[in-house]
Amino acid sequence: MNAKSAGETIGPGYEGVGEFCDLFAGTNDIPFYLDYARRQGSPILDIAAGAGRVTLPLAREGFEMTALEMSPSMLKEFRKRMSHEPRSVTERIRLVQGDMRDFTLNQTYSLIMIPDSFGHAMTSRDQLSTLACIRKHLANRGLFILDFRCGxxxxxxxxxxxxxxxxxxxxxxxxxxxxxxxxxxxxxxxxxxxxxxxxxxxxxxxxxxxxxxxxxxVIFNREADLLVELSGFVIEQEFGGFDGRPYTSECERRVLLLRGR
The missing domain is CATH 2.20.130 (S-adenosyl-L-methionine-dependent methyltransferases)
Incomplete structure (x- = not known):
């Protein structure tokens, strides 16, 4: 491992490339999030929302969305995309610039998601802070979908x-x-x-x-389980992908459905 990669503080790395990122992002998770949006209902919080990859499809389906994003480049692209949407869609979206590690929205949510972005909380302290903010914003019987790549x-x-x-x-x-x-x-x-x-x-x-x-x-499974427990969540169900497959040790991704204790 060279010096530039070991232990260096690096961020999400989206500045200047907001218009490009979703070109290379899959959409196989959208039906999964839409399914649970229909089960849980509005309002929904999309954390690290990027340029609206998940928020916009859900808003088009009638859900009230809050999109939390820190990157100016991503927010610029998000606003550009919203300008091409009908008012019936944009009026359902609350776009907030903020850090997932420390945010206050003065609202609770039926469904919270953080699509493929929890790893950007780089330290255990950041991960616990992120989960604490999410727990604070989760409504009674609300659902939090946490996914991560198995370390x-x-x-x-x-x-x-x-x-x-x-x-x-x-x-x-x-x-x-x-x-x-x-x-x-x-x-x-x-x-x-x-x-x-x-x-x-x-x-x-x-x-x-x-x-x-x-x-x-890099998040390992036992570590993830401990973070979940320490943050006041319980695992209701877990999958090995957005196609709903059961989780096994061969799965590269782990998708957790969490409720507050």
């Missing part, structure tokens, strides 16, 4: 390149990067390069390259 199955080192993705204006974005996992300090560092190409019939028409570094905590 024991993360790669030690991996390089990746994803298929090109197109923006609405015709620009093409290529994302490639490198992952380093420090299992001792429990930090995963992801260095990502976005290559943005102008609309063109020519094969090479590079406009700019943006490089960002993001970090996430």
């Amino acid at each position: 024991a199955l993360l790669p030690d080192h991996m390089e990746f390149e994803e298929p090109p993705a197109s923006l609405p204006d015709g620009r093409v974005v290529v994302r490639r990067g490198e992952i380093h996992t420090d299992f001792v300090n429990q930090i995963m560092r992801v260095d990502v390069k976005y290559s943005v190409h102008k609309p063109s019939t020519r094969r090479h028409n590079l406009d700019r390259v943006i490089e960002v570094a993001s970090g996430a905590a």
Whole structure:
């Protein structure tokens, strides 16, 4: 592990790339969240909401949403997307700039989610603070959906390149990067390069390259169970993915349905 990755303080790494992130994010979790939104009802809190990947589809289905996001780049893109939505959708969305580790919204929620972002609480203290804020905002009989990638199955080192993705204006974005996992300090560092190409019939028409570094905590199962217990939650059900499969030790993701004690 090189010096830049071990123990270094790194954040989510979304500044300047808010318009690109959802190009490479899956949507297989949206039906899962929509299912539990229908079971629980409004209001719903989407933590680390990004540019509205989950909030917007749920608002289109009629749910009252609060979207909490810290990144100015993500908030800018979120507002841009809202400008293209009908008023019937945007009036259901309360967009709040805030830190998931320390927020007060003066409201409780029937459903709270933090899609694929709990790992951005990098330390145990940050994780406990995040969970304490969530517990405070969870209504009686409210449901909190917590998902995370199982630390024991993360790669030690991996390089990746994803298929090109197109923006609405015709620009093409290529994302490639490198992952380093420090299992001792429990930090995963992801260095990502976005290559943005102008609309063109020519094969090479590079406009700019943006490089960002993001970090996430490496969370192991027994640790997660302890965090849940210490924060006043009980596990009602758990899955090994958003397709509803039962959790087993071979599952790379763990999805917990939590209630307050």
